Amino acid sequence: MNGKDFAAKVGISSRQLVNWEGRGESIKPHPNNQAALDTLLSTSSPEAQWRFAHSLTEQAAVGQDERTEELLRRNPHAIRHPVDGKIMVLVEEGIYLSGPQDRSIWEDAYRIDVYPTTNLDYEQFVRATGHRPPQHWLGGRCPGALRDHPVVWVTWHDAAAYARWAAKALPTARRWEKAARGPNGRAYPWGGDPTAAKCNTAESGIGSTTPVARYQSGVSPYGVHDLCGNVWEWCSTPGTDGPDRYQLKGSAFSSPFGRAAPSRENAANATMQDNDTGFRCVTPA
Structure with a gap:
């Protein structure tokens, strides 16, 4: 009126x-x-x-999200990205142990999102660009109950489009793995113990995504959350098992804990979309 x-x-x-x-x-x-x-x-x-x-x-x-402000206060290497507003942390240059064979790999410094891209983050992108919303958004709008859950039902192309809009990039599989394992080659972000209670995998019995900050004890050495379980995350690295395929990392709520180790590899077609697949982004340091 x-x-x-x-x-x-x-x-x-x-x-x-x-x-x-x-x-x-x-x-x-x-x-x-x-x-x-x-x-x-x-x-x-x-x-x-x-x-x-x-x-x-x-x-x-x-506005002022207290969780975000606390991260910025606690971690001197954390910044708020100027486009999508997500908190990113620095992963320093240096050697880390990569893959099941723990090969020594050098990576230049970069920044990575502390949390996966959420539905609320993705809605900013959809509203700004007119990009097609995920299929589970009723009326094309971010569901209020899922705003702090990772966005899903996104193809590799959707994830790459968000990254371009935000002036970021999808991480290579190596950069994603280093952010999860740290410089000393941890088996899991939290250490060497295979503790399923530290992430949202099939063993949790939840059967769906969870808020990205839920598993505080599962954080990586760099302060990055949700790198095991919740959702598979698209990487920019092509798969080795065929054309137009890209690597996925981290496993999901639908996967057994045995697939959650950051050193493990997985891949899917770039047009694949599912209720357990999302992404996060990186930028140069």
Whole structure:
């Protein structure tokens, strides 16, 4: 409705409404006015209530997220990326142990996303570019209950398009593995013990994705989360088992823990999309 009709519905003057809009969050409505607003919201259509909740979610996403701020305070190597706002950490240059044979490999320094790309992150990209949303988003909008879960149902091409928009890149399989194993070749991000409780694999019995910050004890030496389980992650490295295939790392909620070791390899066709496949990005240091 227009401003005049809305003001009448709440029981205020049009001038008062203009004052509210001008002063934004500094406004604290009179209790009677607040009660009227609450009543209007509770009696509005489900679609209107959904829009209201989605608006709050968007505001929270661009505001001060305490978890994010704590990461920035705690890790002097952490930065907030200027395009998609995700926190990235530095992986220093040097040798690390790669693959099942623990070969010594040199990697230049780079930055990697602390968390996989979430549904809320991906919605920024969809809204900015008009890119096709994932098939599980009803009405083409990010589901509120999944905003901090990794985005899924994305092909390699979808992941690469997001990376281009964000001025980033998909990690090579080697860079992904170094971020997970650290410079000393850990078997898993948290160490050498095969502890399934530190990640979301099939043994958890959850049967779906989980929030990207859930498994705090599974963090890698560089402070990177969710590198085992939850979702397979697309890499930029081509697969060795055929054309137009790319490597995947990390395993997923649908996979047994035995496939979660970062040294293991997997690959899929670039057009593959599934409910257990997502991605994260890197940038030069």
